[in-house]
Amino acid sequence: MRLLNLLKIAFKAIILNKTRTLLTMLGIIIGVASVIAMLAIGEGSKESIRTTISAMGSNMITIRPGADDRGPARGSGGDVQTLTLNDYYVIKEKSELLSYITPVVNGGGQVINGSNNWPSTIYGVNPDYLNIKVVGLQSGSMFTDAEVHSASKVVLIGQTVVDNVFPDGQDPVGQMIRFNNIPFKVIGVLEEKGENTFGQDQDDVVIAPFTTVQKRILAIDYLNQIMASAVSEDDAPEAVTQVTEILRAQHKLLDNVDDDFTVRSMEELISTFSSTSEMLTILLVAVASISLLIGGIGIMNIMYVSVKERTKEIGLRMAVGGKGSDILMQFLIEAILISITGGLLGVILGLASTVFIEKFLNWPTSVALYSILISFAVCAITGIFFGWYPAKKAAALDPITALRYE
Amino acid sequence: MSKEIIKIEDLKRDFIMGTETVHALRGISFSIKEGEFVTIMGSSGSGKSTLLNILGCLDQPTDGTYEIDSLKVKDLSRNELATIRNEKIGFIFQSYNLLARTSALENVELPLLYNSKVSTEERKERAIKALEMVGLADRMDHTPSQLSGGQQQRVAIARSLVNNPVMILADEATGNLDTRTSYEIMSLFQDLNKKGITITFVTHEPDIAAFSNRTIVLKDGNIMQDYKNNKILSAADELAKLPKQDD
Numbered sequence: 001m002r003l004l005n006l007l008k009i010a011f012k013a014i015i016l017n018k019t020r021t022l023l024t025m026l027g028i029i030i031g032v033a034s035v036i037a038m039l040a041i042g043e044g045s046k047e048s049i050r051t052t053i054s055a056m057g058s059n060m061i062t063i064r065p066g067a068d069d070r071g072p073a074r075g076s077g078g079d080v081q082t083l084t085l086n087d088y089y090v091i092k093e094k095s096e097l098l099s100y101i102t103p104v105v106n107g108g109g110q111v112i113n114g115s116n117n118w119p120s121t122i123y124g125v126n127p128d129y130l131n132i133k134v135v136g137l138q139s140g141s142m143f144t145d146a147e148v149h150s151a152s153k154v155v156l157i158g159q160t161v162v163d164n165v166f167p168d169g170q171d172p173v174g175q176m177i178r179f180n181n182i183p184f185k186v187i188g189v190l191e192e193k194g195e196n197t198f199g200q201d202q203d204d205v206v207i208a209p210f211t212t213v214q215k216r217i218l219a220i221d222y223l224n225q226i227m228a229s230a231v232s233e234d235d236a237p238e239a240v241t242q243v244t245e246i247l248r249a250q251h252k253l254l255d256n257v258d259d260d261f262t263v264r265s266m267e268e269l270i271s272t273f274s275s276t277s278e279m280l281t282i283l284l285v286a287v288a289s290i291s292l293l294i295g296g297i298g299i300m301n302i303m304y305v306s307v308k309e310r311t312k313e314i315g316l317r318m319a320v321g322g323k324g325s326d327i328l329m330q331f332l333i334e335a336i337l338i339s340i341t342g343g344l345l346g347v348i349l350g351l352a353s354t355v356f357i358e359k360f361l362n363w364p365t366s367v368a369l370y371s372i373l374i375s376f377a378v379c380a381i382t383g384i385f386f387g388w389y390p391a392k393k394a395a396a397l398d399p400i401t402a403l404r405y406e
Numbered sequence: 407m408s409k410e411i412i413k414i415e416d417l418k419r420d421f422i423m424g425t426e427t428v429h430a431l432r433g434i435s436f437s438i439k440e441g442e443f444v445t446i447m448g449s450s451g452s453g454k455s456t457l458l459n460i461l462g463c464l465d466q467p468t469d470g471t472y473e474i475d476s477l478k479v480k481d482l483s484r485n486e487l488a489t490i491r492n493e494k495i496g497f498i499f500q501s502y503n504l505l506a507r508t509s510a511l512e513n514v515e516l517p518l519l520y521n522s523k524v525s526t527e528e529r530k531e532r533a534i535k536a537l538e539m540v541g542l543a544d545r546m547d548h549t550p551s552q553l554s555g556g557q558q559q560r561v562a563i564a565r566s567l568v569n570n571p572v573m574i575l576a577d578e579a580t581g582n583l584d585t586r587t588s589y590e591i592m593s594l595f596q597d598l599n600k601k602g603i604t605i606t607f608v609t610h611e612p613d614i615a616a617f618s619n620r621t622i623v624l625k626d627g628n629i630m631q632d633y634k635n636n637k638i639l640s641a642a643d644e645l646a647k648l649p650k651q652d653d
Contacts, residue, residue, distance in 0.1 A: 002522050004526075005519045008519075009519070012508070016507050312503065313505060315503075316499075316503045316505070316516075317516070317520070318488065318491075319462070319464065319491060319497050319503075320491065320492060320497060320516055320517040320520065320565070320569075321488050321489065321491045321492020321493070321517055321520040321521065321569075322488065322492075322520050323484070323485045323488040323489075323520070324484055324485070324488075325485070326520060399464050400459050400464050400465060403464075403499070403503070
């Protein structure tokens with residue numbers, strides 16, 4: 001029997017039971033739509049994390065003191081004093097994969113301008129910092145290497161600090177402020193960056209030469225961290241390895257001793273956060289898949305009813321020459337048609353709801369082509385899988401019994 | 407002598423019901439020649455339905471031989487039987503068995519859908535021709551619910567004719583119809599028979615048998631009588647004799 005005839009028969013059966021077919025499809029429609037929407041939400045949040053982190057400098061490599069071992073009673077990185085200025089010089093000298101590198105010392109304190117004050121964090125860095133963090137200046141200029149060398153009392157401040165200590169809208173550049181009662185001259189204002197993905201205000205910072213912060217504010221001789229920038233994003237993992245080797249040699253660590261520092265690239269950070277959002281995606285998709293499964297069971301249910309209801313018709317078809325395989329194909333094609341049509345409508349609904357989520361709920365979404373292909377393929381498979389058994393049952397009917405069935 | 411369409415020899419059919427064996431047919435032999443109009447009679451339990459199922463290639467005999475159009479029907483697979491049904495036999499049922507909400511034309515086309523040798527155009531052409539033969543050419547777009555019982559049975563007859571079968575097998579084809587309509591249908595059968603179509607008609611109504619040219623009477627799985635009908639009544643004449651309906 002020709003496929004075209006079978007398609008015609010199946011199509012006819014669907015048309016004759018419009019409401020029932022539509023209700024059966026609903027399960028598949030909702031299933032597919034939710035899988036697509038959930039994947040879009042998952043992809044969207046993953047992408048937004050990636051974008052934010054990239055904005056923070058995707059080539060960035062951070063070196064912190066202290067081992068990154070998992071376990072109880074682990075001291076916070078700041079307490080460990082294994083990172084020194086010497087380490088910075090050695091890395092700067094030996095590593096070929098880093099384009100920028102700066103030591104970082106930081107501490108909290110009060111920024112005061114006259115009667116206005118604001119608690120903030122001061123970062124002691126060198127001029128490379130701006131390139132590493134990919135941040136520009138709104139006004140003024142960065143301090144120079146010479147100013148680092150002489151531990152000049154100059155600072156650059158972020159927009160949040162500007163808003164709080166210069167509430168009158170006056171130009172901060174050239175003004176004097178105090179940080180923990182030490183007077184500094186404001187020489188520049190950092191470009192606004194807003195909050196990052198983790199809700200941290202990136203504009204609530206004060207930047208000063210690291211020498212100044214080390215000696216005049218914190219009075220320490222170690223570093224809180226070293227920040228660097230790999231030549232390119234692709235070189236970042238290699239750079240991490242290289243820095244690790246240099247530091248191990250520098251710290252004279254034996255082979256059986258763990259690192260007393262932690263080197264991380266942004267790439268790692270991205271994958272850490274991506275894996276979290278991936279977990280979320282998997283969870284969402286799992287829930288959505290359940291509705292798809294239930295949709296499939298709905299098809300099976302309806303096909304069973306249909307076979308039962310049309311027993312006499314099946315008997316007739318067999319009597320006039322329909323083979324078992326013809327009957328099987330008829331019902332199978334019917335099931336597949338229902339699931340594929342449902343799948344198509346589901347894709348449309350899924351895309352529509354994705355647009356809705358993006359526009360009205362302001363949730364980042366990103367529809368991946370593969371999610372459409374997968375859910376569509378799942379639909380077809382669902383149709384075959386759940387249509388098979390009822391169809392098989394129809395095909396196995398004895399024509400005599402089927403004809404007499406009332 | 408005309409060709410034998412059906413040849414049955416020592417046909418037996420046993421059913422096993424639990425521990426007991428029921429002998430539905432106990433070794434019957436007969437043959438049907440091309441152009442005959444045979445009625446198979448018998449009360450319920452006579453083996454009539456069993457014989458019908460075997461004649462229709464819906465069932466296989468336990469023992470003995472059955473040949474239709476010189477084809478031995480024994481040990482054939484389900485698919486082979488389906489092909490024989492499709493190409494050699496035209497079925498007519500008591501309850502018409504038309505597909506609901508499907509036009510008369512599509513109902514008649516049904517057997518040809520299962521014959522891949524027939525193209526879409528030819529299928530339609532042949533279905534229209536069959537409907538013309540039963541006088542329903544003007545009703546081909548009507549669905550069964552829009553047709554009377556007699557008309558529905560005519561559609562079923564057209565369906566049985568569409569594949570040019572060697573034999574039409576009717577199972578109590580007038581059982582659901584009133585006398586007038588039954589006579590109309592019988593008259594149609596007689597017309598078709600005159601055109602050379604072989605008809606086997608299973609019934610338990612003796613007056614229907616009077617319209618055929620041969621009657622086989624079954625009882626308890628054996629042939630009781632097998633006689634030529636010398637005084638064939640014309641269904642058209644009988645119809646004329648019926649009191650006029652004032653509708």
